[in-house]
Amino acid sequence: MASVEESTKAPEAGESGHRGGPVRWLPLIAIGLVSSLLGIALGVLIDWFPVQASAQADDIDTLWDVLVVASVPMFVLVQTVVLYSVYKWRMRPGEEGLDGPPIHGNTRLEIIWTALPAILLVSLVSYAYVVLTDIEEAQAGSMKVRVVGEQFLWTYYYPSPEGGGKEVAADQLYLPVGKQVEFEIQSKDVIHDFWVPAFRMKVDAVRGITTRYRADPDRVGDYPVVCAELCGLGHATMRSTVHVMDPAEFDRWFATQVQEAKESQ
Amino acid sequence: MTHSSVMRVPGLVRGAWATLLGIAVSAALTVAIRAAYGYDPLFDGEAITIVSLVTAPLFFLVGIGAFSEWFYWAGGKPTRPEDHSSHGAHSWKDYFKVNTDHKVIGIQYVVTSFFFMLVGGLLAMMVRAELAAPGSQFVDSNAYNGLFSVHASLMIFLFIIPVFAGLANYVLPLMIGAPDMAFPRLNALSFWMLPVAGTMMTLSFFAPGGSFATGWTAYAPLSTEVPLGQMFFTVGVQFAGASSIATALNFLVTIITMRAPGMSFWRMPLLVWANFSTSLLVVIATPFIAASQFFVLLDYGLGFNFFVPEDSGDVLMYQHVFWFYSHPAVYIMMLPGFGIVSEILAVKARKPVFGYRMMAFSLLAIVLLGFTVWAHHMFVSGMQSWIRVPMMVTTAIIAVPTGIKIFSWLATLWRGVLNVDTPMLWALGFLTMFTLGGISGVMLAMIPLTIHVSDTYFIVAHIHYVLFGGSLFTIFAGVYYWFPKMTGRMFDQTLGKVHFWLTFVAFNATFAPMHLIGVQGMPRRVADYPEQFATWNLVISLASFVLGLSTLIFVYNMVASWRGGPRAGSNPWRALTLEWQVSSPPPIFNFDAVPTVVGGPYEYGVPGAVHGVFKPAGHPAEAEPAPQEGRARQPAGAVAAGSTDREQ
Numbered sequence: 001m002a003s004v005e006e007s008t009k010a011p012e013a014g015e016s017g018h019r020g021g022p023v024r025w026l027p028l029i030a031i032g033l034v035s036s037l038l039g040i041a042l043g044v045l046i047d048w049f050p051v052q053a054s055a056q057a058d059d060i061d062t063l064w065d066v067l068v069v070a071s072v073p074m075f076v077l078v079q080t081v082v083l084y085s086v087y088k089w090r091m092r093p094g095e096e097g098l099d100g101p102p103i104h105g106n107t108r109l110e111i112i113w114t115a116l117p118a119i120l121l122v123s124l125v126s127y128a129y130v131v132l133t134d135i136e137e138a139q140a141g142s143m144k145v146r147v148v149g150e151q152f153l154w155t156y157y158y159p160s161p162e163g164g165g166k167e168v169a170a171d172q173l174y175l176p177v178g179k180q181v182e183f184e185i186q187s188k189d190v191i192h193d194f195w196v197p198a199f200r201m202k203v204d205a206v207r208g209i210t211t212r213y214r215a216d217p218d219r220v221g222d223y224p225v226v227c228a229e230l231c232g233l234g235h236a237t238m239r240s241t242v243h244v245m246d247p248a249e250f251d252r253w254f255a256t257q258v259q260e261a262k263e264s265q
Numbered sequence: 266m267t268h269s270s271v272m273r274v275p276g277l278v279r280g281a282w283a284t285l286l287g288i289a290v291s292a293a294l295t296v297a298i299r300a301a302y303g304y305d306p307l308f309d310g311e312a313i314t315i316v317s318l319v320t321a322p323l324f325f326l327v328g329i330g331a332f333s334e335w336f337y338w339a340g341g342k343p344t345r346p347e348d349h350s351s352h353g354a355h356s357w358k359d360y361f362k363v364n365t366d367h368k369v370i371g372i373q374y375v376v377t378s379f380f381f382m383l384v385g386g387l388l389a390m391m392v393r394a395e396l397a398a399p400g401s402q403f404v405d406s407n408a409y410n411g412l413f414s415v416h417a418s419l420m421i422f423l424f425i426i427p428v429f430a431g432l433a434n435y436v437l438p439l440m441i442g443a444p445d446m447a448f449p450r451l452n453a454l455s456f457w458m459l460p461v462a463g464t465m466m467t468l469s470f471f472a473p474g475g476s477f478a479t480g481w482t483a484y485a486p487l488s489t490e491v492p493l494g495q496m497f498f499t500v501g502v503q504f505a506g507a508s509s510i511a512t513a514l515n516f517l518v519t520i521i522t523m524r525a526p527g528m529s530f531w532r533m534p535l536l537v538w539a540n541f542s543t544s545l546l547v548v549i550a551t552p553f554i555a556a557s558q559f560f561v562l563l564d565y566g567l568g569f570n571f572f573v574p575e576d577s578g579d580v581l582m583y584q585h586v587f588w589f590y591s592h593p594a595v596y597i598m599m600l601p602g603f604g605i606v607s608e609i610l611a612v613k614a615r616k617p618v619f620g621y622r623m624m625a626f627s628l629l630a631i632v633l634l635g636f637t638v639w640a641h642h643m644f645v646s647g648m649q650s651w652i653r654v655p656m657m658v659t660t661a662i663i664a665v666p667t668g669i670k671i672f673s674w675l676a677t678l679w680r681g682v683l684n685v686d687t688p689m690l691w692a693l694g695f696l697t698m699f700t701l702g703g704i705s706g707v708m709l710a711m712i713p714l715t716i717h718v719s720d721t722y723f724i725v726a727h728i729h730y731v732l733f734g735g736s737l738f739t740i741f742a743g744v745y746y747w748f749p750k751m752t753g754r755m756f757d758q759t760l761g762k763v764h765f766w767l768t769f770v771a772f773n774a775t776f777a778p779m780h781l782i783g784v785q786g787m788p789r790r791v792a793d794y795p796e797q798f799a800t801w802n803l804v805i806s807l808a809s810f811v812l813g814l815s816t817l818i819f820v821y822n823m824v825a826s827w828r829g830g831p832r833a834g835s836n837p838w839r840a841l842t843l844e845w846q847v848s849s850p851p852p853i854f855n856f857d858a859v860p861t862v863v864g865g866p867y868e869y870g871v872p873g874a875v876h877g878v879f880k881p882a883g884h885p886a887e888a889e890p891a892p893q894e895g896r897a898r899q900p901a902g903a904v905a906a907g908s909t910d911r912e913q
Contacts, residue, residue, distance in 0.1 A: 019680075019682070049785065050785055050786045060713050064708075064714060067707075067708045071708065075701060078671060078700045081675040081679070082675065082678065082693055085681070085683060086683055089679075089682060090685055091684045098615065099615040099616070100869065101616070101870055102616070102617055102868065102870035103617065103680070105619055106676070109672075113668065113669060114669055117664065117668045121662065122661070124661065124711065125657055125661045125710070128657065131711075132712050132713050135716075189490075190487040191580065193645065193720060197786035202716060202720075203647055204646050204647045208574020209580070224786075224795075228645075228721070229720055230479065232410075232478075235410075235791060236406060236791035236793040237793065
């Protein structure tokens with residue numbers, strides 16, 4: 001470990017140590033604090049996310065705000081030191097032959113800037129872990145929808161009330177509001193990714209395995225479904241819509257689908 | 266020289282006809298094997314192309330003379346002691362030949378990489394032109410997917426990775442007081458594999474069905490089912506990777522065995538430490554991307570089933586093998602830049618690098634941790650879910666050594682005498698921009714957030730803040746910093762500063778808004794997008810054209826200054842490290858007398874301090890006993906003031 005080797009005894013350093021006078025900490029810290037507050041305000045006020053339509057969205061958007069609040073002061077700290085150093089200790093005419101003070105290190109400082117970020121990071125990770133378990137938690141009475149991706153469309157399969165593994169297919173996604181849905185995602189060909197930005201949730205559709213996630217739709221409306229994994233020529237157009245409806249309306253829609261499926265058999 | 270001898274001497278002409286011969290041999294071999302198996306048709310253009318992609322480059326390398334010595338040995342001919350006839354460059358033509366001089370190879374590397382950077386940049390302009398408005402502008406979606414795929418592949422495999430290898434090739438032997446790299450012929454071979462890889466990737470646009478269009482990640486099974494252009498990536502990466510590995514071995518051996526007397530590990534400049542760490546990463550990780558692409562090659566060309574789940578294949582396996590290289594590759598593309606910045610900040614702030622040892626240790630910590638985070642690229646891949654949490658923890662923790670470096674650089678600036686010229690501006694620009702890239706990196710470690718933003722423009726913003734604001738800023742810093750040493754000329758400082766400010770502003774205008782549209786829900790790798798993202802995309806496209814144009818200032822400055830800039834002295838920056846103690850450009854064998862290292866590399870402000878001394882003739886420095894390795898750095902005041910030849 002480097003030890004404290006700050007020396008003010010070196011001849012030319014004795015002079016350069018006082019270049020521009022002592023560091024004025026108070027205004028410096030004030031500027032840093034004000035900039036941080038402004039940055040945080042800006043970061044929180046910007047309308048970053050699409051509309052929230054699931055319980056997961058709420059959790060994830062809050063995590064984002066926490067990350068912004070933690071990040072801005074870090075960024076401001078680096079900027080402030082860089083700009084202040086350039087402002088205060090920039091080489092001025094006549095100083096071309098000058099050297100700075102030979103400061104090699106400072107053990108206490110180095111321990112601080114190793115430990116503090118580590119503590120901050122571990123706290124953020126712990127919080128993220130809590131959010132993760134929260135958004136993946138299973139609720140009682142959830143429904144299942146099988147989502148199948150292929151180049152370049154999505155198909156949704158609902159378990160048929162007839163049972164026996166029969167399914168009712170739909171080319172758009174219909175969900176009742178207020179009921180957890182568990183998606184089982186599959187692919188017929190290459191990798192796709194089933195993303196509902198309004199739910200904030202996505203997972204790859206991978207040939208050969210079934211992937212899953214849960215979402216708790218909590219807002220009625222129509223939202224885009226997007227393929228987020230490059231899947232070939234039609235990747236950009238591999239979109240569909242999720243209709244989050246009142247439960248009664250959903251039941252009517254579903255009954256019609258079941259009826260149509262029977263008639264087409 | 267007669268016509269027939271031009272054909273026979275090693276060089277580009279022989280390389281050209283050897284390449285054609287290679288294609289002919291590949292065709293004959295393919296037809297013969299197809300005949301033996303009774304395949305129809307006998308003459309299959311696709312099969313011949315794939316075999317040629319692997320074979321013809323080897324013929325080319327033999328043709329230009331990269332393997333000549335190997336054949337002397339294999340043929341039992343008397344091995345010729347190196348006569349250094351291919352050392353040094355006496356005319357521009359020598360840069361187009363196999364040359365074993367690390368300084369020539371360094372320039373070959375840097376110029377070649379920048380050539381491919383301009384090609385890759387042009388492709389990026391075309392991507393942005395297509396994205397300037399929703400809907401289809403001038404390319405179809407296949408061509409569009411090709412544009413961004415080739416852009417990324419060239420920038421990563423043909424620019425950032427090799428340009429760092431090129432800069433280090435030039436300055437690293439000088440910095441450690443060595444006459445050359447440990448294996449000069451291997452060095453030449455490493456370089457010549459690069460144009461092979463770059464040409465192959467660029468030529469893919471002429472393949473039937475268009476260029477490879479699966480991104481630089483080339484995820485299977487998409488990459489095993491697309492047209493032939495994909496193979497130009499799959500095979501091209503093998504040559505770029507082999508080049509990387511050979512260079513890294515060369516660096517490791519050079520650094521371990523060829524340091525000047527007195528240069529213990531703890532007296533090595535941080536650029537040397539950085540390349541030591543990078544080379545460890547390359548040697549361990551790069552074989553994994555080679556494997557991943559061989560799997561694709563075998564699935565594609567020979568009907569293997571690595572990625573066919575119906576035949577016991579495993580689709581996710583590709584991503585694990587790929588990212589086990591490609592995450593460390595992020596550090597391969599950043600650690601050398603860390604080294605460059607440490608050199609520049611110390612010299613331009615006239616202070617020792619703050620916490621030198623922690624700087625070196627944090628490099629090694631990043632090497633170690635870099636191998637434990639790869640699956641954070643796969644948080645939404647559908648892999649087993651338990652592995653996500655440990656990968657989140659390691660990913661967050663790797664920010665600690667990176668933070669140590671940032672804070673130590675800041676402390677290096679503190680109370681210095683800051684000469685804010687062109688290299689320093691780029692180094693300071695790196696500090697600010699890389700911090701942003703690091704912060705979005707920490708955000709991306711958080712699984713719940715990544716579930717939403719993975720595969721969006723937030724990722725595009727993050728990687729450009731890391732690789733452009735991070736790596737490329739350090740590359741510009743390094744090129745400006747060592748330009749006087751490499752060319753013996755001074756560049757135009759005013760143009761350099763204009764280049765910086767224009768790039769800095771345009772860079773932020775281009776990539777900062779991408780964070781926002783990514784979080785708002787715009788996926789990456791799409792040729793078309795909903796109307797709601799139109800305004801920002803237009804802004805981004807316009808800014809990106811300014812960004813592209815700003816590069817021309819750099820190109821002009823470099824070319825004009827190289828041709829007619831004012832002569833540079835041996836040590837225009839008043840630096841202590843050894844490369845500045847020899848003439849600019851250095852003599853063919855670097856040092857007329859072997860230097861002896863007597864102190865640390867950054868003792869600025871320590872009265873009378875020197876890093877290396879040149880013993881007077883008659884006292885060969887080789888006879889000096891090498892000091893103990895790992896010995897504690899001497900207190901500043903105790904550094905032997907053996908020489909006062911420091912330029913003031």
